[in-house]
Amino acid sequence: MSFVFPKAQSIPVGIVLRRAPGVTRWARHVWRAVALLPGAGPAEWKVLREVEGITEFHAATLPLTLFVSDTEAYLHELQAREPSLYAVLRPDDSRADIPWKAVLLTASPYEAQDYCDSDEALVEKLTMPEGMRAWIGDFVQRHHEEENFVKRRRDRLRVDRVEDGIGDPRIAQESDVYRAPGRRKAGQP
Template identity: 60%
Template sequence: MPIGVVLRKAPGVTRWAQWCWRAVAVLPGAGPADWRELRREGDTVEFHAATVTLELHGADTEAYLHGLMAQVPSIYVVLRDSGEPGDCPLEVTLVTASPYEAQDYTDSGEEIVEKVAMPPGLMAWVQDFVNEFHVEEEFVKRKRDKKRIDLVEDGIGDARIAQVADVYRSPRSKRGRLQ
């Protein structure tokens, strides 16, 4: 599904950050856009920054279900610094409904991950996908076997040495040289 991403540019609150950029909304089914201005109030501007495709995968239904059961079901927008100064310093990399995938993008510190409330229509679409493809997997606790593996010391020392005092020493010939 194509998802439009709305970014808000507001004046920064410190002298070190001139502008504060935030993802504030998503537009399900949006057409293509390239930093189209939607609204302006003083210095605050909202842009339809980009339209990217939201893909759902059958293997990730547990993550989607987890996200839908949150107090505020959300869509996650992954942003990256575009390296271009000016009015469009961020590049929309990805939108995902999986909180697990969003968390993976926070690990590197290279991307900015914004959490945006999911609109009701998009929530219904994701829920329908989960209802159709989710298979509940029963948790199976691993059981330990009763075999004792600490009784035999395999691979320690050289088997040609009959003495147990120093199992790590090298074998010597009768004349005191290595074989």
């Protein structure tokens, strides 16, 4: 099912998280996003597979929304050696057995970087399926407009002007008109 917004396009994508036994005594489990399910139906922590203590969950289905304003970011990601999508996970204290909640799926590496700058979220990089590459590539091809570089020109500096009023008027000295005013000591004007 595809959602269409003005200047945007969206499809539902399932996020698969894997829970494996921890390797230290401080971490009982290791959680990692491992796969995407394009066009998936709604799910909330549905067990997909259990093998030797490793469990894979269909954690959530989130919309992957492409915006016309972000086509430069999508193009950048499509040109990467291994194009990826980014799942943003936040800690969830509502359940003891499931510590993460999937909150966002994006194709923009710039948006993912914004979430990486915070310690409140975990950002997982997932390989973009081939069909999604074609869908995102088609969207970029239809909507991307290359912006021309415009070099800013400086105003020509006029050195013959008289500089009235430079500095702080509270400073009576003519030696250093740029000096910051300070406390006056006894005996100074």
